[in-house]
Amino acid sequence: MIAPLSLLLIAPPIIAAFLLARAAMPRWRPAMVMLLCAMSAVPLAGAWIVAAEVGGAGPKLLSLSAILLGSIALVAGFGLVERALGGSKDDPA
16 A cells, blocks of 8 residues: 555656756756656665565565665666767867
């Protein structure tokens, strides 16, 4: 019963961040996209960790995989944003 409630609390900020990143000026867009990457990876990892609080060996393994996958998602998201913006001609420097 907790999962639908947490989804209702998590989804609106993520949608708002996505719309804000799309509407941002090109100069602010990299920061907004990085914020969106962080916001989309952290709640997923948190939800898996909370779901694993039930107990037993299976949920503990699930929580470990949640931490691992959440960390990979954060690092990969920031790396992909940097790579995508590396060829950008928006910066005059």
